Amino acid sequence: MVVNIDKSVEPVLEWQNISLSIMVQTAEAQAERRLLHHVSGKVSPGEILCLLGPSGSGKSTLLTALNRLQRLSEGEIRFQGQPVEMYPVTELRRRVAYVAQRPAFFPGTVEENLGFGARLWGMTINPPLWLEKVHLDRSLLSQPADTLSGGQQQRLSLARSLAVKPDVLLLDEPTSALDIHGARELEEIVLTVVAQENIAVLWVTHDPEQARRVSHQVLLLTEGRISACLPTEVFFSDEAPAVVRTFLEIKGDGP
Numbered sequence: 001m002v003v004n005i006d007k008s009v010e011p012v013l014e015w016q017n018i019s020l021s022i023m024v025q026t027a028e029a030q031a032e033r034r035l036l037h038h039v040s041g042k043v044s045p046g047e048i049l050c051l052l053g054p055s056g057s058g059k060s061t062l063l064t065a066l067n068r069l070q071r072l073s074e075g076e077i078r079f080q081g082q083p084v085e086m087y088p089v090t091e092l093r094r095r096v097a098y099v100a101q102r103p104a105f106f107p108g109t110v111e112e113n114l115g116f117g118a119r120l121w122g123m124t125i126n127p128p129l130w131l132e133k134v135h136l137d138r139s140l141l142s143q144p145a146d147t148l149s150g151g152q153q154q155r156l157s158l159a160r161s162l163a164v165k166p167d168v169l170l171l172d173e174p175t176s177a178l179d180i181h182g183a184r185e186l187e188e189i190v191l192t193v194v195a196q197e198n199i200a201v202l203w204v205t206h207d208p209e210q211a212r213r214v215s216h217q218v219l220l221l222t223e224g225r226i227s228a229c230l231p232t233e234v235f236f237s238d239e240a241p242a243v244v245r246t247f248l249e250i251k252g253d254g255p
């Protein structure tokens with residue numbers, strides 16, 4: 001069950017009219033390709049916004065644009081009311097943390113990897129506490145990170161971001177490599193942490209049922225454009241616009 005949020009709270013991250021293009025090389029010449037078209041949205045502390053959309057619709061592009069891993073062609077992103085360019089980029093990426101679809105660790109133990117960001121920021125962390133928050137046993141601290149299972153690595157990656165106290169989490173399909181049990185466990189972990197730490201979350205998922213379980217709002221992207229952005233209960237109701245119902249029907253026919 002998702003936690004109720006206080007609608008009067010100001011958005012922590014807000015993006016207005018953002019567009020993003022890249023140059024692609026064709027046989028004859030360079031051509032501009034637009035990956036995002038005039039996308040706007042916002043997320044508040046304690047809120048989970050799920051991004052749904054077909055593969056290639058720009059979900060990962062939007063996430064990475066939000067903490068300046070990609071350069072905008074147009075539009076503005078504000079973090080805590082200030083344009084993101086006002087923050088040193090490393091500080092922005094600590095506070096608006098991108099958790100990649102496939103976790104990457106450097107050679108070293110779980111404890112060393114968990115503390116990597118904290119060392120960078122001169123923060124003292126309590127490693128067993130962070131492992132506990134993501135349901136990992138503290139006996140794993142001294143193990144090489146790359147010996148963990150896929151699900152354990154995904155949770156370690158989440159703990160590493162959480163340990164440096166982000167205000168916003170950008171989760172890119174965090175359960176795509178997990179079985180249903182692992183996925184449900186990660187959902188529970190995120191819901192608990194979001195409520196405890198009052199974090200705002202943008203969560204890309206290919207699974208509408210997951211979005212229905214965890215989110216307050218759902219944003220549907222199609223070919224880089226917003227097709228719908230609705231409260232979750234409306235998105236999954238008969239009141240949803242045709243574009244949403246068609247997307248859900250196609251998804252429902254899938255594996």
Ligand SMILES: Nc1ncnc2c1ncn2[C@@H]1O[C@H](COP(=O)(O)OP(=O)(O)O)[C@@H](O)[C@H]1O
Nearest residue numbers: 022024035053054055056057058059060061062
């Ligand atoms: N660096 C890049 N160079 C060329 N094409 C890219 C690049 N990044 C993304 N794309 C293309 O942009 C579109 C959106 O990609 P992406 O945001 O990864 O989609 P999604 O996460 O929704 O599956 C896709 O067609 C993808 O092939």
Ligand SMILES: [Mg+2]
Nearest residue numbers: 059060061172
């Ligand atoms: Mg993606």
